Amino acid sequence: MTRTVLVPAIVVLAGLLPVAASAQQTLWQHFNGDLKAQKFSPLKQITPENVKNLALAWKVHTGDVSNGTGIARVSGAHVGTASAATGKTPATVWSATPLFVNDTVYLGTPFYRIFAVEPDTGKVKWTYDTKAKLEALTQPDLKNRGVAYWQADTIAADQPCQRRVYIGTMDAKLHAVDADSGKPCADFGSGGVVDVNQWNTENAKWPLSLLQPPTVFKDYLFVGWAGKDWADAAAPPGTVFALDARTGALRWTFESIPKEARPKTGTANVWASMSIDAERNLLYLPVSSPSPNFYGGDRQHPIPLGTSVTALDITTGKVVWSRQLVHHDLWDYDTNSAATLIDITKDGKTIPALVQTSKQGFIYILDRTNGEPIYPIEERPVPKSSVPGEQSAPTQPFVALPRATIDPEWPGVFKLADLASFGYCSRKLKELAYDGLFTPPSLKGSLTYPGTIGGVEWGGGAVDPDKQIFVVNSTSAVQIYQLLTRADYAKAASGGLETGGLFPMEGAPYGINLTTFLNPIGMPCWNPPYGTISAYDLKTGERLWKRPFGQIQKWGFYMPESWGTVTIGAPALTASGLIFIGASMDSRVRALDLRTGEVLWKHLVGAPAVAMPAIYQYKGKQYVVFAAGGNSILTPKVSDEIVAFALPD
Amino acid sequence: MPVSGPKSVDIGSILICVGALVGVAVSIANYLSPGSGIAGTPGAILVIVSTIILLGFGLIMRSSGGSRAYRAFVAASALLDIVGTAFAAYLLESGTLVALMLVCLVGWFAHLFSPRPIPA
Numbered sequence: 001m002t003r004t005v006l007v008p009a010i011v012v013l014a015g016l017l018p019v020a021a022s023a024q025q026t027l028w029q030h031f032n033g034d035l036k037a038q039k040f041s042p043l044k045q046i047t048p049e050n051v052k053n054l055a056l057a058w059k060v061h062t063g064d065v066s067n068g069t070g071i072a073r074v075s076g077a078h079v080g081t082a083s084a085a086t087g088k089t090p091a092t093v094w095s096a097t098p099l100f101v102n103d104t105v106y107l108g109t110p111f112y113r114i115f116a117v118e119p120d121t122g123k124v125k126w127t128y129d130t131k132a133k134l135e136a137l138t139q140p141d142l143k144n145r146g147v148a149y150w151q152a153d154t155i156a157a158d159q160p161c162q163r164r165v166y167i168g169t170m171d172a173k174l175h176a177v178d179a180d181s182g183k184p185c186a187d188f189g190s191g192g193v194v195d196v197n198q199w200n201t202e203n204a205k206w207p208l209s210l211l212q213p214p215t216v217f218k219d220y221l222f223v224g225w226a227g228k229d230w231a232d233a234a235a236p237p238g239t240v241f242a243l244d245a246r247t248g249a250l251r252w253t254f255e256s257i258p259k260e261a262r263p264k265t266g267t268a269n270v271w272a273s274m275s276i277d278a279e280r281n282l283l284y285l286p287v288s289s290p291s292p293n294f295y296g297g298d299r300q301h302p303i304p305l306g307t308s309v310t311a312l313d314i315t316t317g318k319v320v321w322s323r324q325l326v327h328h329d330l331w332d333y334d335t336n337s338a339a340t341l342i343d344i345t346k347d348g349k350t351i352p353a354l355v356q357t358s359k360q361g362f363i364y365i366l367d368r369t370n371g372e373p374i375y376p377i378e379e380r381p382v383p384k385s386s387v388p389g390e391q392s393a394p395t396q397p398f399v400a401l402p403r404a405t406i407d408p409e410w411p412g413v414f415k416l417a418d419l420a421s422f423g424y425c426s427r428k429l430k431e432l433a434y435d436g437l438f439t440p441p442s443l444k445g446s447l448t449y450p451g452t453i454g455g456v457e458w459g460g461g462a463v464d465p466d467k468q469i470f471v472v473n474s475t476s477a478v479q480i481y482q483l484l485t486r487a488d489y490a491k492a493a494s495g496g497l498e499t500g501g502l503f504p505m506e507g508a509p510y511g512i513n514l515t516t517f518l519n520p521i522g523m524p525c526w527n528p529p530y531g532t533i534s535a536y537d538l539k540t541g542e543r544l545w546k547r548p549f550g551q552i553q554k555w556g557f558y559m560p561e562s563w564g565t566v567t568i569g570a571p572a573l574t575a576s577g578l579i580f581i582g583a584s585m586d587s588r589v590r591a592l593d594l595r596t597g598e599v600l601w602k603h604l605v606g607a608p609a610v611a612m613p614a615i616y617q618y619k620g621k622q623y624v625v626f627a628a629g630g631n632s633i634l635t636p637k638v639s640d641e642i643v644a645f646a647l648p649d
Numbered sequence: 650m651p652v653s654g655p656k657s658v659d660i661g662s663i664l665i666c667v668g669a670l671v672g673v674a675v676s677i678a679n680y681l682s683p684g685s686g687i688a689g690t691p692g693a694i695l696v697i698v699s700t701i702i703l704l705g706f707g708l709i710m711r712s713s714g715g716s717r718a719y720r721a722f723v724a725a726s727a728l729l730d731i732v733g734t735a736f737a738a739y740l741l742e743s744g745t746l747v748a749l750m751l752v753c754l755v756g757w758f759a760h761l762f763s764p765r766p767i768p769a
Contacts, residue, residue, distance in 0.1 A: 556690025557740040587686065604686045 028100040028614035029149055031213055035276040036341035039462035041615035044576040045622035046647060051578060051591045051601045057623060057646040058122030064111035065640035066092050090136040092638050094629020096146030100616035102179050107627060107642060108167045110142040119618040126182035132169035138209045138228040141632055148213035150245045161185035168210020172197035189248035203234040203266050215274040219245045222283060224270030233292040233507030235266030242317055252317035256287050261301040267291045268306040272458045273338040277368060282320060283312045288334030292505035294441045294481055294512045296328050297389035309339055309356045321371035325358055327393035330440050332452040333359045337460030341368060344468060344538045357456035357472055361404035375401040375541045383435035387483055392440045401541040405456055405474035405534055408437045410449035411527040421519035441481035451479025459570025459612055468538045473549055473567040473583050478517040478526040483510040529564035533597060547597040550584025568631045570612040580624050582609025585634035589626050606639030621646055659763045664756025665707035672700035672749045679743055687741050699734040710760055728757055
């Protein structure tokens, strides 16, 4: 090539590259927006100044909703096949992040159907029905957190399944369909379905429920799973499966539990989403706690990968590094969200970092190449267990900087709740064991703060990579963990809800009575706020602001904003300085000012939007889309609503 | 011989009746509308009931019958109803109902200072 040709070519290419990059970034292709789990959009059309004008662009009701007693009453036209909800259909929990890619919005539903929707009108292009049984095999409710998308590096013309959408089911089936037509991809597994349960061979009492969509990178699908919590001491070990995106063939597996420990334990699984450093070929796993969750006397064998953040080599599945966040976990403090990857500028140096949130409220900021702390993590002595047979860890890791999303000390008795219950809260408190964070479960009952719902839940946080500001919502909930001997457990009624009740931990010497610390009329016995949202400067570790978030609604009455609410879901950020988030129990979605946390806009939707939103641009217009489905942890209210907002023309 | 004057109009009780009547309609609409945020809730039922009762109080206050004690009881109950409904509406974030209760409150004060028929 001559110099005269080469120079203009370079100029043209240089001009095109930013355009291509920009187009790429207007997508919302993965569960967390991108594989770094940043939940960040570079779009700037909607700004703090004009967000007050944001209006409903379109809305779709999928029809896939149940309140547990038959179909819930919802407004609007349902689409697709008629809902199969009956009086026996479990309630639905819908936490699907919408994906925007291939000029289409894709969603999974808690009835395990896929919806492909036009991004500007909400018109349904196609639906796909897995025909999964609507049975809550491992969960209290029917759950889905959406779908995953893959496309071939080189698209072969007139060939089907060059672009694919994947959805998992409660009974461990992974379906692959053509992203353009919704037809099954015949070359994937058997007729478009891989039965992941074929690899469930140890302690296989329950299926490996595929509620979280796979993480997709190149031609890999990384598949974690959810089990049946708190039911059994021995459970399937926390295997992560790497599958071929085209064929569904097993490429490699990762095991979190040493083989010799498995007869009496299990899980330490990855039930949340994952993140990927493409440049370093690393996959980051949030590894949960081993079973039985609240008693570890029979699992004294070291499980160093339990309750950890672990980095794997993508090609081989081998562990590159791992950092345990809770030793010998007795609190169900699962590492429960994808680590957010960002390059931090600290003391003049650029550090490839990883930000891992946690149920404890700690924000671990690590060097993602080796797992070493960027801000100090200290091992501190913690209370010893008084339970016969238990040997709790003598120390636990504490993060001094950044400050935790919640104070490590419990918030104290809420006088209003105490007064309204004639001193019940104070009296109950005196009966409980409490020696601060990491007080182990006990036979008399331990006040546990935070409890199993956190802290920070599975949504994790979001980051503005340019400003290096990290935003995260968090819950402040106090629970009581009481171990019951087998004899005492047998006396008590069995069953329970996800957030509380009696759970057997069959095979362990104890069952657990797990309750939220409420007074007899249902008021929290601890001081508000019950939920907050915070922003951190990652360059210094300083917290920039912290505000109560959301509003409790009881019998229709809204409680003061200063109380906040338990939050499930996560924020998404835009380059214009906005935070979009649902997550609150009052069924509102909000836009906040990144600088201050001030609420600039809010809108009522059909049920709490417990998924993170998708933010994308299509035909020059910016959209923010939420799935508003509800979660029984917040409120029984459910919906089947996909709702999109945009600025008026 | 009784003294008779021009018949006075009790604007106050009319305001209470109108405010309560519209309040009933707004409360029912809130109960039925999914977009209200309080559809189907016990709180929405509560203000439907309280505004219906307030309407009853307003109609009773329109009539001039009954003893002074009875009229005082009705007026005091109406005030409690107005304040209670306004507080409930505030917590339900129904600004319209709060505004209507303010109208009723104005009506209540107007009723309090309205001229009474001079007894024979």
